Structures are given as structure tokens and as C-alpha cells.
Amino acid sequence: MTSGRRIAGMLCGISFIAATAYCAPITVANAGKSVYSIYFDAAAPSSVKVAAEDLQRILRISTGVELPLVNQPKSPMICLGDNAAARDAGITLAEVQPEGFKIVTKGQDLFLLGTDTPDGQRTPMGGFTKGTQYAVSAFLEKFLGVRWLMPGDAGEVIPHHEKVVIPDTNLKEQPGFLMRDLMYVQEFARPEVLRWFERQKGGGPHGGPAMKGQGEPGYRLISAGHSWDEYVSVEDLKRHPEWLAVGGDPGKFCTSNKELVRTFAEGVIKWIDKAPDRLYASISPADGGGFCKCKDCLAMVETDWHGNPSYTVNILKFYNDVAKIVAEKYPKTLLAGLVYYNYTYPPKKPMKMEPTVHLHPAPLDTYGFGLFKPEYQAEYERLMSEWKKISPDITYTNYSTWMRSESGAPIGPGMEILKLELPTLHKLGYSGVMMCGVSAWGYGALTNYLLVRQMWDPMINLEKTAQDWLQTAYGPGWENMTTLYRRLDEGIKRFKIADQKRIYDVTYEVIRDVHLPLLPEMERLYVATLNETQTDSQRQRLEMFGANLRMLHYHLRRAGLLKDFERSPLYLSDAAYEEFFKQRNGSLFFNGGRRGETVVKPIWVAEKRSLTIPRLPADQKLPVADGKIEEAEWKAAAIADQFRLPGSYQPASQPTVARLMFDDRALYIAFECQEANIGNLSANEWPRDDGRVYHGDVVEIFLSFAGNLRQWWHLTVNPKNVQWDGLVNNAKYSFDWKRATAVGEKSWSVEVEIPWKNLRVENVPAGKTWRANLTRENTASNENSSWCSVEENFMNPEHCGEWVFAQ
Ligand SMILES: [Zn+2]
Structure with missing residues (x-):
């Protein structure tokens, strides 16, 4: 007080x-x-x-x-x-x-x-x-x-x-x-x-x-959450596999299938029946893209303003088709639909929406400070104005000045973005805004304050409001903190302009490029402000910010990224940090989850191991035969060994050695899994692609598509030679490859042959570099390990290493 x-x-x-x-x-x-x-x-x-x-x-x-x-x-x-x-x-x-x-x-x-x-x-x-x-x-x-x-x-x-x-x-x-x-x-x-x-x-x-x-x-509240899985039953989908997206993601439908549309709309009606005074129902697709590629659906696909495929017509037509059916029974219930992902840009020819459709533009590319990118800033007003014409009663959703930050790394308010975003929407007459605030109030209070005041009065003088806040919050040294927030904005802006991957989290890369170089200056500005505070409250608010800097300093030190760390005023020994964190755990200071619990993660510096994979010598017979790794068959192979435990670079207690070669026809991989507790090996003869294979011992291969880290082939084998294969975690995309396994007294082994053409690779990748990882789930000795270390789970392509295929 x-x-x-x-x-x-x-x-x-x-x-x-x-x-x-x-x-x-x-x-x-x-x-x-x-x-x-x-x-x-x-x-x-x-x-x-x-x-x-x-x-x-x-x-x-x-x-x-x-x-x-x-x-x-x-x-x-x-x-x-x-x-x-x-x-x-x-x-x-x-x-x-x-x-x-x-x-x-x-x-x-x-x-x-x-x-x-x-x-x-x-x-x-x-x-x-x-x-x-x-x-x-x-x-x-x-x-x-x-x-x-x-x-x-x-x-x-x-x-x-x-x-x-x-x-x-x-x-x-x-x-x-x-x-x-x-x-x-x-x-x-x-x-x-x-x-x-x-x-x-x-x-x-x-x-x-x-x-x-x-x-x-x-x-008023109208939310447009992802909701496709609410309305069509699993039984219906089993009876009608043709309703699922052809060549698309699971959870996506063939939206040009009339029966699907009718069943979906009936599902919406049933949902409204449960509470007929509901203001709205959301009919937004499940998250992500991966829409149907059947002939009728593909015919509607356009290109967006950046030349990428746009599914807007597909989705808007689906919204309209559903709205027509729902309106027969509920002519007033609004149907909220996202405008998002690869349906962010308006259709080329004007489309008239049914009167009950309420659109929610949520331009994904502008999430996580994406509006710092000049190309998105330049098109922002036009994009929002086009959507307002299509859907006059309209709500905007964005995570524009937000990034998930779990190791204390502060983010700035994104002043440039705040000045553009809500004032533009207000001028255009948008009726609703759903914005994402910052859960760590220690550094996010300024962002939250500016956002909430802009939502009430979009035309406030943002600089003046920020200055009033900084001055009142931090006392006489406030200008230092103004500089600190500005430096954070500048750092994130530089990062986002260079970012090709659409990073919305404060990843190691963000910390390396933004926070690490800025740390000495942040430290100096913070301490200078602290030295000038005049009241307990000013000091308290500033220390809420500083607590995050201390957390960041601790994690940077633990990740081996700091030199001379003991000289920093932010330095806490491990024991001191433990006590410091205990006192503040679960407070407003830090990044909080939905129940207010502090969510914190160490900074994970992924190691990128690299391997050159040689060609199979022309005179050698194909190595994949019986699962037994014969020296003569594999002597030319590259070796991937020293598999690490998750969350560390420590080698596993049970070593795994993989051997790799390729030729014009296929990629050849052998795993030799040493196992001290071979009697505990767990493997059943599951059907192909049965997820229960992961309950026992397996080895896995992760192969990223060139240029698209989010898509990767995932191949798994257990000691009984049972296979699971698919795209990411979707086993629908199975293909043919050859495997053989053998179980010995102190190890089990696998030989694998993966034909290029079945991977849908047009040219043999000789001379190319792929991102890949090899992993092992060892239930016999209860340890997981991988060639490239992972933070906690294998399904993260960011942690893949590099395979360079020889010419
Ligand atoms: Zn289709």
C-alpha cells in the first residue's frame, strides 16, 4: 500500500x-x-x-x-x-x-x-x-x-x-x-x-x-475456439471415412462432402438444443492446416497475398453451408468461425456470409510479435478492413505482444504493435477484441495495463500512458526502465524480422539472440532504477521485474552460457536460488499456468550433432537380412553412438550404436541395443501401427522433410519386428519398408531398409543435408535415450541433428 x-x-x-x-x-x-x-x-x-x-x-x-x-x-x-x-x-x-x-x-x-x-x-x-x-x-x-x-x-x-x-x-x-x-x-x-x-x-x-x-x-462474449471434434461422432467417422480430409491432417474434414456438412450442422443443432438461449456456437476447424485435398476441395484453393495456398474459400463456404442448416432451427444463434492459419487472407472474389456467421480473424503470422515484420504491418489495415466488409459484426483475436517465456526471460510491450493494432480495429468498427496478456506480471504488468486500457479507449495516447505507468510504478529512476523495455522491443523486433520459423516461444534461439547480449545492460538499468526508488512499493514492483532477471541469470548460468557470473548483482548460488524461488513460487511475479502455478523450464541448448552418411559400396550385397549386424555388411557405414539421456548430454547406461548407409534405392540403418537386463525386454506382437508398441522396448527414426521441420516421418520397430510408421504422430500415412530384428543374450538389434521412393523423395538426397534423430525407448532398463539429446520428449524436430548424404 x-x-x-x-x-x-x-x-x-x-x-x-x-x-x-x-x-x-x-x-x-x-x-x-x-x-x-x-x-x-x-x-x-x-x-x-x-x-x-x-x-x-x-x-x-x-x-x-x-x-x-x-x-x-x-x-x-x-x-x-x-x-x-x-x-x-x-x-x-x-x-x-x-x-x-x-x-x-x-x-x-x-x-x-x-x-x-x-x-x-x-x-x-x-x-x-x-x-x-x-x-x-x-x-x-x-x-x-x-x-x-x-x-x-x-x-x-x-x-x-x-x-x-x-x-x-x-x-x-x-x-x-x-x-x-x-x-x-x-x-x-x-x-x-x-x-x-x-x-x-x-x-x-x-x-x-x-x-x-x-x-x-x-x-458480450463470443469465442471461436477450435471445435470441429465436438459435432461429429467417432462412430460416424468410422462409418464414413470419406468424410475425413483426403491427404490432410486427422481431425480435418472433407468440407465439400454434403453429407458431412449436414451431419456436422445437426451436431451443432444438438449442442444448441442443450441450452437454446446460447448466444453462439463455435464452428472453427481444429488447429493447424492440413485440409482436404480431394478434387472438389482443391478446386476452391486459391493463393494468398504472399503466393501461398489459401483455404479461405473452402472454410467460408463450409461456415455458410453449416449456417444455412442451423438457421432453419436457430435463426438467431451466432456461429463463430476463425479466420486463421492458411485461411487468414480474404477470398479473391467477394463472398457474402450468412447473417449468423460471426468471423474471428486471428492472423497467426502476427502472433508472438509477428507484427514487427514490416510486410505484415504494411498489409494489416487492408487485411482487417477486407474482413470487416465480409463480416460486419466481427471480433479480433491475437497473441500479438505475447511469447511463451518459461525461464524468466522478460519481453517488452511491443509499443509499435500496440500503436497500430487496436486503433486500426477501432477505426474500422470491430465490435470485439480478445487479446493475450502476459502471465508473468513481474515484467508483463506494463503490457497488460496498456492493453486493457486500449481495449476500453483505443485512442489513448500510448506513450503518455506508458510513461505515467513507468513513473508511478518505479519512481525517480523510471527512465532507465523505459530504456530497458525499449531495448527488449528492439531485440525482439530484430529477431522477428529475421525469423523464418514463426517462433512464438522464447526459445533458446530468442534468448541467445535477444536476452544474452542484452543482459549486462538490463542488469545495469535495473540496478540504477532500484538505487533511486523512494518508496517500498516502488522497490517491490521493481523487484518483481528483477526476480525474473535473477531467474533468467540462474538458467543462463546453468546452461553454461555465462562467464564471470559471480560478479553479477543478479547472481544467486544454487542454494540461494532454491530459497529465492521457494519464496516466490506460485506468485504473480513469474510465468503462471491456468491455475496460477509457476511454470518454469530450464534453458535448453539443443546440440546439433552431425553425421556424414556414406554410400553403400557398389560391390557389397544389401545389408538388411536377418537383424544380425554382420561386420562385413556394415563396415562402410557411418556410426551414430553415444545416445544421450533426455534433458542432459549424459550417455545412457545401456549403449546404442546405429550404423547408416545409403544407395540410389534406399537408406539403410542398423541399431545395436546393448541391454544388461535382456530378460526384462518387453515386446509384443501387436498389429502394425498399434500405438501399444510404445508400451515396450522400441527404436525410432525421425526424418524431417527438407525445409519443413514441422513435418517428419516417424518409423518405429520393436524387438518382435512390429512396426509403427507415419507422419509425425499420425499412423494413417504408412508405407512399405523392410525390417529384421534379432534378440541376443546381451543386446537386441534391428536392420532397416527404407526405399527413397516410398518416402516420396523425388531425387536421392546425395550431397543434401537432412534433419534427423534416432531414439530408443528402453523399458528393460527404464531409460530413454537419443542420438541428439532432447529436452524431454522425442517428438520435437528442433532437436534433430544433421545427416549429410555423401555425393
Ligand atoms: Zn474434400
């Missing part, structure tokens, strides 16, 4: 309020005395009572005088809520939009009122509005300089006032977006975060358990 502390520059906060000459200013408190009471109707919604108590508490802390709470209007008063006393004074909400509010002086009285949903009721759109609470927070901010910089006591700033004088005022505010949601800021785990939202006129967060029974906060 900062009760009674003087905050520079706050007292002038009232001067910009336009005053008319008719009404004398009113003095609410002076020298610890007041003649005012706080009045609200006894029958007012409970949210108005909460607002009254909050107003009383904050005025008391600021002025030293406690105004009584009364249920009978008596001048002079601060009148809260839309009630008879306000109406008698001629003050109504007639022209105020949902969630809007007014702050009005009349005679000696002050009226704070907004649209409030009565207890137990909802807005016509399923929400719950607290306009009077908004009026009270806005009043305290504007006239007393109160700030809620972040949730909890550490964020509340209440300046001391000897005298509170309110000039003649007639203010009206309403939200810039009717629906506002800020996601993933530990909102469902912490009441203080929900309270912070209310004070920031936040609308959301939506969908949280804390809001049950009251309706969703804010006037």
Missing part, C-alpha cells in the same frame, strides 16, 4: 477536465473533514455496493475522512448508480451504451452511474455489466490520481490529498469495443486479478469458474 505517500505530478490530474461556468466546484473533503455521504439505493445490484465500499475506503486513505454509506439520498452526497435520485436530478443513462458510465456534478452533488446488470440477471448477450464500478474507478483515477498498476496491494497507488475539489463536470465514457477480453494473465486463479480487471473497465476475462452464476463479465 502507498497510503498517504506523495506521488509527484498527480495533483494536477483534474485540470484537463473541461468545466462549464454554471456550477461552482464542490469540495468533497478538506483538512480531514467532509459533509458528504455516499448514497446508493438499498436495492441496487451488489456490484454498486462493492463500488460504494471501495470509494469509501480509498477516500479515507487519501483524505483521512470516512464518508458514511447511506441508503437515503440527502444532499450533499456522492450518489452511486442509476437510481431515482439521479433521475430526479435529470441524470439518466438514456444515451449511454452498455457498460458506459457518467460522472456528473449537479448543485452540491456528485453522480457516478453506469449500466449495471441486476443480480441474477444477464445482458441480452449473456454478460454482466458493472458500469457504476467503472464510473467510480474512472473518478478516482481522474480526480484523485489513484492508479491500479497491477493486481493486489503492490499495484494500488493512492495519493494523499488535503483537499478534494471537483470542478463542474459532465463526463460520459463508453467502451471502444463491446467485447473485451485479456487472456492468460493468471485471471482464473486469483481474485485480485479479477478485481484489477473491474477497476480497469476490463470487460473480460471470460470463461472463468469465478464468474459462474453471475454471467460472463462484460456485455
Whole structure:
């Protein structure tokens, strides 16, 4: 708490309020005395009572005088809520939009009122509005300089006032977006975060358990989550394999199949039947691309503005086809559909959407600071404007100033992006925004504050708002922190402009390129600010930031990336770090999961081992015969050994040696798996592609497609010669390859022959480099290992090594 502390520059906060000459200013408190009471109707919604108590508490802390709470209007008063006393004074909400509010002086009285949903009721759109609470927070901010910089006591700033004088005022505010949601800021785990939202006129967060029974906060919620798996049963799909996407991902449908469309729409109707007053149903595809490549579907595929295949027409037509059927029974229920992934760009010919389709553009390329890229910035307004024309009632979703950061590495607010994004959408008339905040409030509070205030008023002066926050939060040294946040923005911007891989996480690469070079300067700026703090609260807020820097420093040191680390003021020994973390674990400081638990991961520096694979000598017979690795057959092979344990570079206790060769026909691989506990070897004769093969001992081959790390062939064999093969984790894409296994007394072995043509490789990759990994799940000795070490699981192509095929 900062009760009674003087905050520079706050007292002038009232001067910009336009005053008319008719009404004398009113003095609410002076020298610890007041003649005012706080009045609200006894029958007012409970949210108005909460607002009254909050107003009383904050005025008391600021002025030293406690105004009584009364249920009978008596001048002079601060009148809260839309009630008879306000109406008698001629003050109504007639022209105020949902969630809007007014702050009005009349005679000696002050009226704070907004649209409030009565207890137990909802807005016509399923929400719950607290306009009077908004009026009270806005009043305290504007006239007393109160700030809620972040949730909890550490964020509340209440300046001391000897005298509170309110000039003649007639203010009206309403939200810039009717629906506002800020996601993933530990909102469902912490009441203080929900309270912070209310004070920031936040609308959301939506969908949280804390809001049950009251309706969703804010006037309206429409979410367009991935939902295809909700509406068509597994049995139906088994009966109709033709409904699945041809040559696409599992969970994707052939959207031009009329029977599928009908069944899907009936599924949506059944879902609405369960609660017919539902405002909307989401009909968005499962995540990712991989749509149908049948003749009819392919005929609709266009190219997007960057020359890539665009499935927009396929998806929009599907939305329309489903909407027509659903509207026969539910003509008013909205159907929310994402505009996303490879259906981000508008169709070439204008399409008219059915009236119930509500689109949610969520341009994936702009996630994770993608809008730093000049090409996306340049097209942003046009893209958003095209979609607004197609779907006039429209909601925007983005993770634009967010990156998943799990080792304490801070990210900046992305000022350049914030200045572009919501103001553009507001000008275009978007009705809703769902933005992703930063869950680590230690460094993300500024981002969250700017976003939530922009969602209410998209045209705020962002620089001024940020400066006010930094100055209030960190005290006299605040300009250092301004530089620090700017450096983070600059670093991420440089990274994103060079990034070809669409990285949304703070990966090792981001830390190496952005945080590591910036660490000495961040350290210096942080310490300089800390040395200038004047209050406990300033120090506390700054140390929340610093805690993340300490965590980052610790993980960088553990990953072997720091020299001279003991000289850093951020340095903590292992034992000291353990204690430090224990005290702050599960706090708002750090990256938090959905239940508020601290989610933290070490920095993983993937090793990229490299191997040159020779050709099979022309005079040698093919080596894959009986699973027994004969020296004569494999003597020309390259050797991949020293398989490592996951999460370390330590070799496994049970060594594995792989041998590799190739020729114009095939790739040949042999595994020799030493096993001290050969009697415990676990292998059953499962059918081909049965996932249970992974319950026992197996070896696996991961082969990435050239240029596409996200797609890789995955081949598995167990000691009984059972195979599992497919694309990533989808066994539908099986193909023919040859295997033989043998089990000996101290080892088991595999020989494999993979024909190039079955891998759909057009040319033998002689002279080319592929990304690949070899792994072993050893249940006999209960250890997994891999040729290239992995952080925790094998299914991560980032951890693949390089295979260079000889000419
Ligand atoms: Zn199709």
C-alpha cells in the first residue's frame, strides 16, 4: 500500500477536465473533514455496493475522512448508480451504451452511474455489466490520481490529498469495443486479478469458474475456439471415412462432402438444443492446416497475398453451408468461425456470409510479435478492413505482444504493435477484441495495463500512458526502465524480422539472440532504477521485474552460457536460488499456468550433432537380412553412438550404436541395443501401427522433410519386428519398408531398409543435408535415450541433428 505517500505530478490530474461556468466546484473533503455521504439505493445490484465500499475506503486513505454509506439520498452526497435520485436530478443513462458510465456534478452533488446488470440477471448477450464500478474507478483515477498498476496491494497507488475539489463536470465514457477480453494473465486463479480487471473497465476475462452464476463479465462474449471434434461422432467417422480430409491432417474434414456438412450442422443443432438461449456456437476447424485435398476441395484453393495456398474459400463456404442448416432451427444463434492459419487472407472474389456467421480473424503470422515484420504491418489495415466488409459484426483475436517465456526471460510491450493494432480495429468498427496478456506480471504488468486500457479507449495516447505507468510504478529512476523495455522491443523486433520459423516461444534461439547480449545492460538499468526508488512499493514492483532477471541469470548460468557470473548483482548460488524461488513460487511475479502455478523450464541448448552418411559400396550385397549386424555388411557405414539421456548430454547406461548407409534405392540403418537386463525386454506382437508398441522396448527414426521441420516421418520397430510408421504422430500415412530384428543374450538389434521412393523423395538426397534423430525407448532398463539429446520428449524436430548424404 502507498497510503498517504506523495506521488509527484498527480495533483494536477483534474485540470484537463473541461468545466462549464454554471456550477461552482464542490469540495468533497478538506483538512480531514467532509459533509458528504455516499448514497446508493438499498436495492441496487451488489456490484454498486462493492463500488460504494471501495470509494469509501480509498477516500479515507487519501483524505483521512470516512464518508458514511447511506441508503437515503440527502444532499450533499456522492450518489452511486442509476437510481431515482439521479433521475430526479435529470441524470439518466438514456444515451449511454452498455457498460458506459457518467460522472456528473449537479448543485452540491456528485453522480457516478453506469449500466449495471441486476443480480441474477444477464445482458441480452449473456454478460454482466458493472458500469457504476467503472464510473467510480474512472473518478478516482481522474480526480484523485489513484492508479491500479497491477493486481493486489503492490499495484494500488493512492495519493494523499488535503483537499478534494471537483470542478463542474459532465463526463460520459463508453467502451471502444463491446467485447473485451485479456487472456492468460493468471485471471482464473486469483481474485485480485479479477478485481484489477473491474477497476480497469476490463470487460473480460471470460470463461472463468469465478464468474459462474453471475454471467460472463462484460456485455458480450463470443469465442471461436477450435471445435470441429465436438459435432461429429467417432462412430460416424468410422462409418464414413470419406468424410475425413483426403491427404490432410486427422481431425480435418472433407468440407465439400454434403453429407458431412449436414451431419456436422445437426451436431451443432444438438449442442444448441442443450441450452437454446446460447448466444453462439463455435464452428472453427481444429488447429493447424492440413485440409482436404480431394478434387472438389482443391478446386476452391486459391493463393494468398504472399503466393501461398489459401483455404479461405473452402472454410467460408463450409461456415455458410453449416449456417444455412442451423438457421432453419436457430435463426438467431451466432456461429463463430476463425479466420486463421492458411485461411487468414480474404477470398479473391467477394463472398457474402450468412447473417449468423460471426468471423474471428486471428492472423497467426502476427502472433508472438509477428507484427514487427514490416510486410505484415504494411498489409494489416487492408487485411482487417477486407474482413470487416465480409463480416460486419466481427471480433479480433491475437497473441500479438505475447511469447511463451518459461525461464524468466522478460519481453517488452511491443509499443509499435500496440500503436497500430487496436486503433486500426477501432477505426474500422470491430465490435470485439480478445487479446493475450502476459502471465508473468513481474515484467508483463506494463503490457497488460496498456492493453486493457486500449481495449476500453483505443485512442489513448500510448506513450503518455506508458510513461505515467513507468513513473508511478518505479519512481525517480523510471527512465532507465523505459530504456530497458525499449531495448527488449528492439531485440525482439530484430529477431522477428529475421525469423523464418514463426517462433512464438522464447526459445533458446530468442534468448541467445535477444536476452544474452542484452543482459549486462538490463542488469545495469535495473540496478540504477532500484538505487533511486523512494518508496517500498516502488522497490517491490521493481523487484518483481528483477526476480525474473535473477531467474533468467540462474538458467543462463546453468546452461553454461555465462562467464564471470559471480560478479553479477543478479547472481544467486544454487542454494540461494532454491530459497529465492521457494519464496516466490506460485506468485504473480513469474510465468503462471491456468491455475496460477509457476511454470518454469530450464534453458535448453539443443546440440546439433552431425553425421556424414556414406554410400553403400557398389560391390557389397544389401545389408538388411536377418537383424544380425554382420561386420562385413556394415563396415562402410557411418556410426551414430553415444545416445544421450533426455534433458542432459549424459550417455545412457545401456549403449546404442546405429550404423547408416545409403544407395540410389534406399537408406539403410542398423541399431545395436546393448541391454544388461535382456530378460526384462518387453515386446509384443501387436498389429502394425498399434500405438501399444510404445508400451515396450522400441527404436525410432525421425526424418524431417527438407525445409519443413514441422513435418517428419516417424518409423518405429520393436524387438518382435512390429512396426509403427507415419507422419509425425499420425499412423494413417504408412508405407512399405523392410525390417529384421534379432534378440541376443546381451543386446537386441534391428536392420532397416527404407526405399527413397516410398518416402516420396523425388531425387536421392546425395550431397543434401537432412534433419534427423534416432531414439530408443528402453523399458528393460527404464531409460530413454537419443542420438541428439532432447529436452524431454522425442517428438520435437528442433532437436534433430544433421545427416549429410555423401555425393
Ligand atoms: Zn474434400
